[in-house]
Every structure is written in structure tokens, then in C-alpha cells.
Amino acid sequence: MRTPACTAAPIATHSSGNHAAALALAAAQRGIPAHIVMPSNAPGVKQCAVAGYGARIVLCEPTLEARETTLDGVLKETGATFIHPYDDARVIAGQGTAALELVQDVPDLDVVMVPVGGGGLLAGTILSVRARSGAMVVAAEPSAADDA
Structure with a gap:
């Protein structure tokens, strides 16, 4: 940190x-x-x-x-x-570890859906998924959670 x-x-x-x-x-x-x-x-x-x-x-x-x-x-x-919530390479890398674990545990994923707030989790997920899998990454923000 x-x-x-x-x-x-x-x-x-x-x-x-x-x-x-x-x-x-x-x-x-x-x-x-x-x-x-x-x-x-x-x-x-x-x-x-x-x-x-x-x-x-x-x-x-x-x-x-x-x-x-x-x-x-x-x-x-x-x-x-x-400590920026999303616009920080260390935060993005840390958030990407969740997706890395996912593609390691389920290597044949077709699609990974990611909730979007600031975009840090999305960026980290894209980096991890693209490095380990051919899965498509889909970003989604529920209308009730639109706080940006």
C-alpha cells in the first residue's frame, strides 16, 4: 500500500x-x-x-x-x-487479482461480467482476463448504483 x-x-x-x-x-x-x-x-x-x-x-x-x-x-x-479509489496502477493491479483467481479456477470462461464504478476493478479485470483467457469482459453498472 x-x-x-x-x-x-x-x-x-x-x-x-x-x-x-x-x-x-x-x-x-x-x-x-x-x-x-x-x-x-x-x-x-x-x-x-x-x-x-x-x-x-x-x-x-x-x-x-x-x-x-x-x-x-x-x-x-x-x-x-x-489513496485513489481507481486511478492508481497499484489499486488496479490489486483489483485485478480477483479476476486472476477467477480465470485460474475456471479457465474455460466465455464471459466475465464486471460491475463498474470508477473503473479500477474493470481495468484490473481486463488486464488479468486478457493475460490468461480469451473470455470477453462485459462492464455493467446497475442504474440504482449510479453514483458517479
């Missing part, structure tokens, strides 16, 4: 759920404060998971602009390091 020299500094991100929970858990395991900006319409189960790992949740309006503006305030307030 980060180099050992900066493991005590707080971290922050914006996410509607999965990245938020993963980052909150990673921070908790390392004893690092985590600040997570989440849209007000994020599912309660995801908010509970993030809070359950001890992260501070800051709610905002459910738009990308609101997430980024709110996150900017959190970063200024806390001095936290921003």
Missing part, C-alpha cells in the same frame, strides 16, 4: 463501498487512521463495514464533484495521504 517510512500517517479516499471497506480494513490492520468520504446514498451495509473497521466516515452528496470537494477538505484537515 505504502512504503514503510510513511506507514503511521493517516490515509483518505472517496468511495461508495468496496474500495472504502478494503482501505479501512488495511488501515486498521496497520494501525493507521483512515478517513473515508462516502456518498450519502451508499448502502448502509457498506457504511457499517467501513465504520466497523474503525474508519471515520464523512458523508457527502452523491456526485463525483461532491466527493472530490469533500475529500479535499478532509485532506487539508487531517494531512492524510490520498
